[in-house]
Amino acid sequence: MPKVILLFCSMSGNTEEMAEIIESNINNHGLEVHTFQIDMDDAMATDLLDYDAILFGTYTWGDGDIPYEVEDFYDDMEDIDLTGKVVALFGSCDSMYPNYGGAIETFSERFKERGASNVLYHLKVDLTPDQDDVERCQKFADDFVEQLHMYAE
Incomplete structure (x- = not known):
């Protein structure tokens, strides 16, 4: 059974709400998910190495910037090899800004640079x-579990 980690940061609670829905649905598939709120729990980039699959959620700050809560995490990812890891990204965004969900795209690129496979579309919710x-x-969540099973075969 694949080990799944769900990491997220949330300022207003929107991305947290998304994370809770996703976690619950993955649990309904019989998979255990280890969930961490980056700015509240002791989650480090090296923790990703202990898991087969990664769900990563972030809100976008201002016009496409990554939130300050995840800046160190983002920088620390530069030193780890995520080859073979299955990753999907999600987050709350604000369509008022031209760079809608830019932080999700920034993290997607970092995961790809580190060798991870971004297996799903990026889920963006407006506020x-x-x-x-x-x-x-x-x-x-259903699509993520389906992709996990395909990667496991």
């Missing part, structure tokens, strides 16, 4: 998840 977004989060 607070509504009912349609909840269903999109559930589908995202």
Whole structure:
């Protein structure tokens, strides 16, 4: 059974809400998920090495910037090899800005640089998840589990 880590940072609670929906749905598939809020829990980039699959959620600050809470994590990722890791990214964004969800794209590139396989579309929700977004989060989790099984074969 693949070991799954879910890491996220959330300022207003929107990305946290997404993370909870995704975690719950993955648990419904019988997979255990180890969840960490980056700015609250002791989560380090090297922790990623202990897992087969990574779900990473972040909000985007300002016009596409990564949040200050994850700057050190982002920098620390530069020194680790994530080859063979399955990764999917999600987060709350603000369509008021032209660089919608830029932090998700920035982290996606860092994961790719480090050898990870970004296996899914990036799930972006405009601000607070509504009912349609909840269903999109559930589908995202389902699709992630499906991809995990394909990688395991």
